[in-house]
Amino acid sequence: GIQVEQSPPDLILQEGANSTLRCNFSDSVNNLQWFHQNPWGQLINLFYIPSGTKQNGRLSATTVATERYSLLYISSSQTTDSGVYFCAVLGQGGSEKLVFGKGTKLTVNP
């Protein structure tokens, strides 16, 4: 099945810093989502982005489907950005299952 790798596994920032999280996937995809899991376990959908670029406030994401990767940018990070960021993909070829990477754990210090 399709493989999803996220990097880095851990990231520590000072408040106000910018960061880039990466998601590589092994095959063509129909669906790619970025999620933020807060300290209470809730998964929040950040972007649905199988291709192209989207922005939402301080967050933006770019997926280059032909090169099989997606990037999540966080600018001017805040302590509330802390948590785990997951990339999840739905492969082409009839797959009905969203496959998750292992996540990037982000800690933003004041």
Add this chain to the structure above:
Amino acid sequence: DGGITQSPKYLFRKEGQNVTLSCEQNLNHDAMYWYRQDPGQGLRLIYYSQIVNDFQKGDIAEGYSVSREKKESFPLTVTSAQKNPTAFYLCASSAQTVLYGYTFGSGTRLTVV
């Protein structure tokens, strides 16, 4: 407000017991999913259902069972056959698997005592 409700938030199970986790959605979504998350790990798919009265096994279905008698409900039973059930369980739904994103519930944390 539309959303997904999981209950209970915390659940304790004794060895040898079956327990059922509830998942209800009022988003009118066709598809529903159950994922398991272990500490420091990503999410792994247990079962999913695309229509009422139909469901398929995911990657780690052994020791679990589900039903989909109503569109809005997809309960998960953790049976005594599941040898390591302590985990965080997340339910999700989507309108269509390909074109739309997933919405997740807030999860149930199950602990074996």
